[in-house]
Amino acid sequence: MKKSTVKTTKRDDMIDITTEVQKYILETGIQEGIALVYCPHTTAGITINENADPDVKKDILRRLDELFPWNHTLDMHMEGNTAAHLKSSTVGSSQQILIHKGSLVLGRWQGVYFCEFDGPRDRQYFIKLIADKD
Amino acid sequence: MKKSTVKTTKRDDMIDITTEVQKYILETGIQEGIALVYCPHTTAGITINENADPDVKKDILRRLDELFPWNHTLDMHMEGNTAAHLKSSTVGSSQQILIHKGSLVLGRWQGVYFCEFDGPRDRQYFIKLIADKD
């Protein structure tokens, strides 16, 4: 497994980590299998979405914020970041991607994103590769 | 891995692909392991939900549409399908299911669904099986 770090610069952010995952696959030499990308934070997550028009990221983060507004009079959690916990469980803590012929099998417009929902912070994520048995 | 195709007929649709996944398990002869079902599109996804009453699918798609209305004055993405991208990240790009004794281990009411959020289109999905090591 590999630990990677990412520095987020806004409260809500999506950072494309596709290249990092692909690089690790090349380092290990794995040809066929699955990559698991995992976020160890409860106010962040991993998602797969469009890598072409940057406005998609902006729309996704803004609409998630409308769904889970930061301030909510009924929230009890003292830290005040309940909305970030909900966004985390909505997009999910991890994603899996197929590996074929030593490469990630992504759709033409797909990228793997680290999602920050309570930044800016120094964050971590883990990449784990499961190779097919021979 | 196996590439499968699916033809969707509406903008929002849930197509039961459970039989396709089970068929591939039988073809490979894998007895114990995990099946990964992966969607390579950013305006579609994979989910697991009820396979009995078809009204559940209708309710799910209608309520997701209420949550993420197609038209939104603040959306910036020129293609106009921001809502579909949000639904994709909400249900997720993939699902994993256990394989035991050569069969998918699903709950009594569970089916595996390809979720179309920007159809109708010709779509693809991938099935990857990871066998236990002996």
Add this chain to the structure above:
Amino acid sequence: MKKSTVKTTKRDDMIDITTEVQKYILETGIQEGIALVYCPHTTAGITINENADPDVKKDILRRLDELFPWNHTLDMHMEGNTAAHLKSSTVGSSQQILIHKGSLVLGRWQGVYFCEFDGPRDRQYFIKLIADKD
């Protein structure tokens, strides 16, 4: 694979099952790999979120309920639990966690939760471990 049971006591509930997953890893002796925690019910799910302040769970369940109110005049599903089906597809039917040196690799504040959305009931979940090939 291991089948575990959980008794839920409320309509909406999050039950920390981290210890059960860790216990099973110890029983099998697996040192490196992945744990898949799977929910076979269509009105429940699995998520990973904060294990420290119990108010986070209360806020998550209450906000999900605001998003997917139990009663909705347009719902067609006769059982009347459409909201639970939507919550299930939102948090997801399963989660994956890395195993390293015989232990779950969770973030400092992360726990694995069985999410009940239509309780109280007697529920099941499955744990499946995939060991690295040697």
